[in-house]
Amino acid sequence: MRRGHRRGHPPRPRSGHPSGHRPGHPSGRRSGRRLGRPFGWLWAAYGTSALGTWLAFGAFELIAVRVLDAGPAEVAALAAVGAAVGAAVAVPLGPWVEFRRKRPVLIATDLVRCAALLTIPATFAAGVLTFLQLLLVSVVVAAADITFRAASGAYLKTLLPAEDLLVANARLESTAWTTTIVGPPLGGAAIGLLGPVVTVAADAVSYLLSALGIRATGGHEPPPIPRKAERIRARDLLEGWRYILADATLRPLFFNTALFNGLVMAAQPLLAVLMLGRLGFTPWQYGLAFAAPSIGGLLGSRLAPSLVTRFGRHRVLVASGVLRALWPVGLAFLGPGGAGLLLVMGVELGLIFCCGIFNPVQATCRLERTPADRVARTLSAWAVTTKASTALLTAVWGVLGTLLGPRAAIGLAGALLLATPLLLPRRRAAALPAAPEPAADPV
Known part of the structure; x- marks a missing residue:
């Protein structure tokens, strides 16, 4: 997923401690605490797409080298330019996301990434895959990643009370590291048996499953704060x-x-x-x-x-x-x-x-x-x-x-x-x- 679902919320507790909680006071932060069905779906969505991402780790570079005969300069450009341009494209999306309901944005960005990644196996099968397409897909995915990360933090802030914030973040972090352990070996085996294009398709499917998981969280998101101006200003x-x-x-x-x-x-x-x-x-x-x-x-x-x-x-x-x-x-x-x-x-x-x-x-x-x-x-x-x-x-x-x-x-x-x-x-x-x-x- 390459993003973190983060959250925080209501007024800070009246405590002299900088964290808002006194050391030694549990404050509801038990690691086994149940965080509810909506968070469970969000957590499952995160884990699914994170696993898909690690299954396809390095696939773009392998496709560039093995399928398109790209050289070192092109491979470096694929890694650096895609991320940099994607970050630039994401800059105006932050204000746009701020004043919209976050759950539809999350679903849309998952579907955008799914569609963008699926163009690679489709054009590969048709024999028309190009390096430019790889570069454009990497830009779209990078911009969608940043947009998802921004929207997910705001969305998670509406799902849980403040005292559950750290437990939720810790669970998502542990899931990220678990998929890091499991994903690359499985992805490497899949690439060896089926080729890197197949792992890209698997990554695309993981985003589709993530969108379905986020949809299952329910539609009880509060309305966004109204924007004072009609248009996004500089x-x-x-x-x-x-x-x-x-x-x-x-x-x-x-x-x-x-x-x-x-x-x-x-x-x-x-x-x-x-x-x-x-x-x-x-x-x-x-x-x-x-x-x-x-x-x-x-x-x-x-x-x-x-x-x-x-x-x-x-x-x-x-x-x-x-x-x-x-x-x-x-x-x-x-x-x-x-x-x-x-x-x-x-x-x-x-x-x-x-x-x-x-x-x-x-x-x-x-x-x-x-x-x-x-x-x-x-x-x-x-x-x-x-x-x-x-x-x-x-x-x-x-x-x-x-x-x-x-x-x-x-x-x-x-x-x-x-x-x-x-x-x-x-x-x-x-x-x-x-x-x-x-x-x-x-x-």
């Missing part, structure tokens, strides 16, 4: 960024996320070059090095609600944010053989475990502090910036890898990541009250 396009930058907690989290994600992802291609090239690891060893440690994300996301209940949200957010930044620098010391493989798996396990804790807590904080009339624009701005920064830093690290060598560039990314905890919110900022919810106009 300032509406920037409202998400304006709100993030004005909030003392969201601002550092925003920069922390963009920089951390960008640096981690920028080092991945160089790590692939180092492992599969100079160090002589086989493709299955490379896949194992990243698939197996995903169990850490599952464990971390399951622990997140209990840790917040015991220690408080701010402490858990900062501690996990600091710890996740310490691991990647270890990849600069990667060597050949079994010891090198264990090093990568150990580093990735620690990194992913900390991210599994950090991500749902951060998502909870983000939605709690965003009023209902800005959720879609805020989440859209967040996703657009994250994708753009990742594309930019990946390009920069590609140049650095050529100039300095892969190992030195990986080490530089790890060293810079050690500074990212400085961008985490301070306790004083995190203790500030969230923006008040706007009064809903009578229907």
Whole structure:
């Protein structure tokens, strides 16, 4: 699915703790708490499309290379340009989504992605598949991903009470890591037996099933907040960024996320070059090095609600944010053989475990502090910036890898990541009250 269904809602509890809950107070955040049938359908929809996404992981690149005889430059363009242009296209969609019911938007974006992906097996069967079509489909899917992510956060905010927010986010995060563990091996086997075009078709079907699951959540969504102006104005396009930058907690989290994600992802291609090239690891060893440690994300996301209940949200957010930044620098010391493989798996396990804790807590904080009339624009701005920064830093690290060598560039990314905890919110900022919810106009 490549998105997170996030949520937050009513007035913040009157508690002196920055999270709105006292450490040691359960506040209804038991991990086994039932969240209701609508959330169950939404959760199932998320898991279905997330599994489809991982089944088709790398399929576009394989189609470009094996079917269309694309070179390295074209494959790189497929990954970078599709995401960048998709992010640009999604910018005006944030304000558009904000003032519409979110459930129909979610269903529509799922169906758009399904239809776009199905054009690939259709044109392949007809013998008219082109690289331009792959590029256009990647743009459509990227834009729809961002739009879905923005709408899903606002929609989830209407489904659950505030005290269930962290538990819901933790369940979705654990599902994401579970599909990360299961999907790539199954997808790799399917590609080997049936080819990458078939896995793209499976991904398309997963979006159709996701749309059906979201439809099954029911039609009780409250009406959106009316828009004051008839047309989208230029300032509406920037409202998400304006709100993030004005909030003392969201601002550092925003920069922390963009920089951390960008640096981690920028080092991945160089790590692939180092492992599969100079160090002589086989493709299955490379896949194992990243698939197996995903169990850490599952464990971390399951622990997140209990840790917040015991220690408080701010402490858990900062501690996990600091710890996740310490691991990647270890990849600069990667060597050949079994010891090198264990090093990568150990580093990735620690990194992913900390991210599994950090991500749902951060998502909870983000939605709690965003009023209902800005959720879609805020989440859209967040996703657009994250994708753009990742594309930019990946390009920069590609140049650095050529100039300095892969190992030195990986080490530089790890060293810079050690500074990212400085961008985490301070306790004083995190203790500030969230923006008040706007009064809903009578229907």
